[in-house]
Amino acid sequence: MKNYIILFIFLTLCIGHLYAQSPSRLMRTHEKGDFTKTRELIVKSLEKDSINPAAKYLYSILFMVDPFKQDTDSARWFINAAISDFEAVGPDVVEDLHKSGITKDSLNNQKLVVTTDAFARAKAQSTVHALDYFLQYYPEAPQTERAIFIRDSLAYDEAKDVNTWQSYKAYLETYPDSYYYRDADKHYQRLIFLDRTLDDKLSSYIRFLKEFPQTPHRDEIEWVILTRTTVDHKWESYLSFLRNYPQTHYRKLVTDVMYYIDKINGYPRYTEFLGLINREDSVNQVKTSEYHLLIPFYVDGKYGFMSSKGETILENQFESIDENYYCGGITAEWLLIGSGDASRIITRSGDELLRQIQGFEDLGNGFTLVDFGKGKYLYHKSGFRVNERIYQDAEVVGGKFIKVRKEDDWGLLSALGQPILEEKYESIESIGKFILVNENGQYHATNIKKLAEEIKDLNIEFGTSFEDFEVLGDTLLLTFNGDKEALYDENLSLIIPEDDHRIFTYGASWYVKGSEGYQIYNRNSDELINQTFEHLDVNNGWISIKREADWLLVSQGYKVLPRQGLDSIRLINDHAAFIKKGDTLQLMFNSGRVEWIQPDEKLILLTSRESTDPGKPEYIMLFNNKYRKVLSSEGQILFDGDYDQVDFLTDSLFTYKSKGKFGIINAKGKTVVSAKYESINEKDDLILLLEKGKIGSYNPTTGGLIAPAYDSRITSFANYFSIVKDGKYGLINSQNKTVIPFEYDEFMMWNDTSFLVRDSSVWTLMTFDNEVIETGFMNPTLIAERGMEKFIKVMKGQSFGILSNKQGLILEPTYNDIVNVGIYKEPTFFAEQHLKAAAFFVVTYFDRLGQSLRSQAYRPEEYSKIYCDQ
Structure with missing residues (x-):
């Protein structure tokens, strides 16, 4: 044609x-x-x-x-x-x-x-x-328009049949005006995103976002980057994310988490934090509200909350509240309002966060487990749900992670809900620098740094497994497999390979006892490393080593030169070691001093038998049948003499025995109390003296001596001494003169000038000059302490009042009941008077100074809705 x-x-x-x-x-x-x-x-x-x-x-x-x-x-x-x-x-x-x-x-x-x-x-x-x-x-x-539509549709079907980002890209380039352009672009964007991040590595997501900053999957990618770069839950990690992605969709969520990290640490970076947000006023308001101690009040059938100063924080607007709030002292950030299925959670500002819940558990570190009846969900205190999974239980681990339980198995999440370990473990616990995981009776070890690095590419690996473990000083992990032991550092690098040996540590050194002898690890001396010794003893001050031909003594702090060629060594304590070479016997001190020991001399340590303080004083006594010599930890001679016996009494005092009687001598060898007592003991910073069956005392602080004349133990009471005579308490002074007669059944310390005494069931507040301030009290109960100030609830007749050791009687005993609805260290008093004639309960709230904050009259049925039944 x-x-x-x-x-x-x-x-x-x-x-x-x-x-x-x-x-x-x-x-x-x-x-x-x-x-x-x-x-x-x-x-x-x-x-x-x-x-x-x-x-x-x-x-x-x-x-x-x-x-x-x-x-x-x-x-x-x-x-x-x-x-x-x-x-x-x-x-x-x-x-x-x-x-x-x-x-x-x-x-x-x-x-x-x-x-x-x-x-x-x-x-x-x-x-x-x-x-x-x-x-x-x-x-x-x-028909052109119709033909174009059909052509574009056929081409789109061809692209869909191939279904690769390349096929969709070709379609978009060929048919830019197509009706199917949006759908094709959607598939293209999704497929190229999936293809470029197929390996699921963090670096791939970061690289993709740089190459395709306008991708519709930006939020999804940013979430992956955020959750995988902040597993360590550090302020710096979240800050780094914000700096890299300043316009992120998750900016508020990130700053909310940062706020709680800063809050837990005491707000050291609060000013810096305010520079990251655009809602400074509201955040300052939230921060301020957190300092308020909340106390409920009930008016016109509605509950509200006030501060311990009486300021209304939340107006009376709630039909019901958690009954646990009736006793006040509320420090929680979330409040449970309502009852049953109608319960809801609000903030201290009154904003509703969640509704139709049954309760919640504060896990700490800004996390909460909320019970919806059908299951429990994890929430951050700022209000966002951590993930969409239901759990039976949850706990914060190491301040960084959340371990969660489904059925009987535990898993591990990051603070933002990134799954780290699936729920298949018998236990997960954080000890020191380590996270220990129990799987089918075998333990695995990891740490925060390792998890934070491995989660970037979702490649969590456990390097080893073991039957049991012991964490040494937070930074060392000792593992056990049968009779085999291994040692790892805080980075889980192997220090001592697993073998049939025993591992023990002192300071920066690790020691191994194997079948062939002892080895030392992490020492600076090449002479010691990679050698095997017949015997080894170690403490914080010394290492004694049995070599093939001799003994070697090494100071841990290298304060004295090593001594070798010795016949034997015995480590006395961290300060001194006994050495023998031939007929020569010496005490070697870490101070460099040397004390020669005679063949007939024996050695014992003098120290407190009760104290567990590693820094407690220790003295060495050398003695024979004729004399005793006491040395300090530096090797200085403190005193010596022909004592029958010397024992440790206090950090600077010793008892000595001479001619069958005991006395007291100080660290300079000066006699403090002559040797004329049958026994001497220290109790509650007072030294008790026994002579002829009677008890006296010596005060090491003042030097006051009370001659033995009493049948019961003497105790310090302010600047005086409490004595029991004929079953009654009295006070004497350091001159053994009676200050308060022996007429009372009990004493209670109150302040510098007064104290409480009980005669039968009646208590009296009196001065040390035996003058009565108040009397007729019964059942004094300590209900608050603010610094040095104490508050007791006292009963007089059938009424209650409040007595302060700083202010005196701040609430007269005219109330039917008084309850502290503040906290123990910051009291607020709920005082109730029952007007029987009018069938009313009048409740008045008082601060710690006795100032009225709020007063309200209730009918009996109303009163039960606010009364704290402690």
């Missing part, structure tokens, strides 16, 4: 502008259905006149009907040419054409027939190529 068109064009150009056949004849012949004759006339007409609307119009028609149907493309060419010629001919020709029924409308109708047929053919083929061909060669067709 294309050859025919070319031939026609050639003939047209050659013939010129002749117009031989009239339109009417052509139309009549065509209307008779003589298509062969029509074609002959058309060809002749075109040969004579190239500008020939009628001939070209009819030729277009012939190409669309049988039996001359040749090609729709040819029909398109001729109708377009006919329309062009129609525009080119003069008025006379147009008039003849109109007479023959050839008008602009008939030409356009034919064109529509042609394009409709072409579109139908392309649509029937249902290929992108067919539709592209139609659009290329029929650009003016009214």
